[in-house]
Each structure stands twice: as C-alpha cells, then as structure tokens.
Amino acid sequence: xxxxxxxxxxxxxxxxxxxxxxxxxxxxxxxxxxxxxxxxxxxxxxxxxxxxxxxxxxxxxxxxxxxxxxxxxxxxxxxxxxxxxxxxxxxxxxxxxxxxxxxxxxxxxxxxxxxxxxxxxxxxxxxxxxxxxxxxxxxxxxxxxxxxxxxxxxxxxxxxxxxxxxxxxxxxxxxxxxxxxxxxxxxxxxxxxxxxxxxxxxxxxxxxxxxxxxxxxxxxxxxxxxxxxxxxxxxxxxxxxxxxxxxxxxxxxxxxxxxxxxxxxxxxxxxxxxxxxxxxxxxxxxxxxxxxxxxxxxxxxxxxxxxxxxxxxxxxxxxxxxxxxxxxxxx
Numbered sequence: 001x002x003x004x005x006x007x008x009x010x011x012x013x014x015x016x017x018x019x020x021x022x023x024x025x026x027x028x029x030x031x032x033x034x035x036x037x038x039x040x041x042x043x044x045x046x047x048x049x050x051x052x053x054x055x056x057x058x059x060x061x062x063x064x065x066x067x068x069x070x071x072x073x074x075x076x077x078x079x080x081x082x083x084x085x086x087x088x089x090x091x092x093x094x095x096x097x098x099x100x101x102x103x104x105x106x107x108x109x110x111x112x113x114x115x116x117x118x119x120x121x122x123x124x125x126x127x128x129x130x131x132x133x134x135x136x137x138x139x140x141x142x143x144x145x146x147x148x149x150x151x152x153x154x155x156x157x158x159x160x161x162x163x164x165x166x167x168x169x170x171x172x173x174x175x176x177x178x179x180x181x182x183x184x185x186x187x188x189x190x191x192x193x194x195x196x197x198x199x200x201x202x203x204x205x206x207x208x209x210x211x212x213x214x215x216x217x218x219x220x221x222x223x224x225x226x227x228x229x230x231x232x233x234x235x236x237x238x239x240x241x242x243x244x245x246x247x248x249x250x251x252x253x254x255x256x257x258x259x260x261x262x263x264x265x266x267x268x269x270x271x272x273x274x275x276x277x278x279x280x281x282x283x284x285x286x287x288x289x290x291x292x293x294x295x296x297x298x299x300x301x302x303x304x305x306x307x308x309x310x311x312x313x314x315x316x317x318x319x320x321x322x323x324x325x326x327x328x329x330x331x
C-alpha cells in the first residue's frame with residue numbers, strides 16, 4: 001500500500017487538469033480591505049464577517065459600493081449571485097470608471113447584468129468607453145450556460161495597456177485589443193471599481209417595454225470573493241504609489257490568451273453571443289475602425305436578428321482563425 005501511495009503522489013500532477021491557461025489567481029480581500037459604501041444607506045448589508053455583501057433594490061433606492069483605491073491596469077474580480085424571479089428593468093453592474101475625475105472624457109469598462117421577465121434569462125452586457133467616446137457604443141450581449149440567480153459565479157476584468165479581457169468563471173468571453181486606429185478611445189486613464197444595483201426601467205428590458213415591478217422587491221444581488229490586483233494610483237498626483245503587477249508572484253497578469261482559452265472564447269461566442277456593435281448595420285453603416293469582422297459571427301447574428309445584422313459587409317481587416325465547432329462547457 002505504501003508503494004502504491006508513493007507512485008500515486010508522483011502521478012498526481014499528471015492526473016490533475018492543467019491550470020496554466022486559466023484566469024489568473026490572486027488574493028481575495030474582505031469588503032473593508034478593498035471597498036467603501038457608495039450609496040443606498042441600509043440597502044447595503046455586510047455578511048460573513050465582511051467577506052460578502054448584499055445590495056438591495058427597493059422602491060426607495062438601490063445600492064452600491066466603490067473601491068478605496070484608484071487603479072491603472074490590473075485584474076479585478078468578484079463572485080456574484082443575481083436576483084431571482086421577475087427581474088425586468090433591474091440592472092446589476094460591476095464596472096470600472098473615472099467619471100468622477102474626468103467628467104467630459106471619462107473611461108469605462110463594464111459588466112452589466114440586465115434582468116428579464118419571469119421565465120426569461122438574465123442577459124450579460126459588456127462595454128468599454130475611452131476618453132469620453134460615449135457616442136460610439138461598444139456593447140456586446142450574451143446569454144449564459146447557467147442560471148446566474150441560482151448560485152455564485154465569477155466575473156472578472158483583465159485590463160492592461162494593450163488589451164481588455166472579460167471572463168465568466170475563468171472562461172474569456174470577450175477580448176478588446178488596443179489598436180492605433182482607436183486612438184484615445186481605448187481606456188487608458190486611472191479608474192475606480194464599482195458595483196451597483198439600480199432601476200433601469202427606461203431601457204434595460206426590451207428597450208424599456210418591461211419595467212421594474214416592486215411587488216417583487218427587494219431585489220438582492222450578493223457579492224463575495226473580491227479580487228483587486230492592480231497598479232494603485234495616487235488620487236491627487238495621479239502617479240503610481242505601488243504596482244503589484246511588476247512584483248514576482250505565483251499569479252501573473254497574462255499578456256495574451258493561450259490557444260486553449262481562445263478556443264473556449266470562440267466557442268462561447270458562437271453559442272451565446274446575441275449582440276455585437278461591430279455587426280449592427282442600423283447603427284453603423286461602416287463598422288468602427290477597430291472591428292474585425294468574423295464571417296461566422298456575422299452569419300450567426302444575421303440569423304438571430306436579420307434586421308439589425310442584415311446586409312453584412314466584410315471589413316477589410318484581418319479575420320480571426322476559427323476553431324472547429326465544439327460543445328461549450330465551463331472551464
């Protein structure tokens with residue numbers, strides 16, 4: 001038996017799944033270590049000795065919290081459980097912004113969770129703004145392969161000087177690469193991290209057709225497993241006070257997506273993406289300059305909504321190499 005145990009320990013690393021291509025792993029901080037109450041009075045409730053927090057939306061107010069530090073680049077994550085049942089008009093957001101510092105030329109990197117009527121799934125929207133470029137919406141929307149109201153799932157933002165990657169449960173779902181043609185419209189100024197729940201009745205569900213119904217209130221979103229790993233910036237001088245990204249660590253900020261993760265991302269997008277601004281011919285007769293049109297994505301969206309995504313034009317940029325069609329599962 002001892003000999004068997006010895007050989008089992010030798011083989012164990014080979015039997016375990018490889019994690020080198022997963023989203024990076026960084027230390028988890030408590031709420032009080034990383035965040036402060038933003039708004040909502042009693043609608044923000046700390047739980048588990050400050051390891052998790054609940055945000056409530058009722059007829060009186062929503063709620064939100066904000067990171068204590070300002071960051072320029074990093075990896076930011078939280079485990080989130082969304083409200084259940086009828087959630088039309090409800091918006092839960094996990095995002096970075098500097099709108100309080102740069103009112104006319106702010107940057108943003110957004111996860112927005114859009115509620116729905118009973119029996120319909122939550123939708124996830126990602127978006128970026130750079131240098132106040134709010135006239136060019138860069139939204140994408142997706143369904144998910146799970147019910148985000150049943151349990152906690154990880155949502156993460158990786159932000160470097162050359163790319164932004166959105167992750168769900170360690171699966172990359174969107175990559176935005178900085179290009180020279182984008183100019184200042186790639187988020188590049190220090191930002192703060194926010195989480196909020198609020199009433200988006202005017203637009204969130206079918207363009208405002210379905211409103212928040214407060215007979216189902218309070219709507220509760222719960223957050224835990226907070227990760228704030230980035231270069232902190234002095235809020236007055238706007239210079240680095242420390243930069244964790246340059247320190248040696250078991251977890252490093254990836255510079256690009258490994259092939260296995262890119263395959264996962266492409267599979268997710270084929271199966272779950274329902275909207276991309278790059279293919280919206282009602283908004284843009286010519287796609288924004290950074291768009292790289294993928295023929296498979298174009299055809300997928302055209303079948304889903306021929307009015308919005310019809311009359312497809314192929315942009316002259318390069319095409320992504322597509323992997324073969326595979327069944328999507330979480331990482």
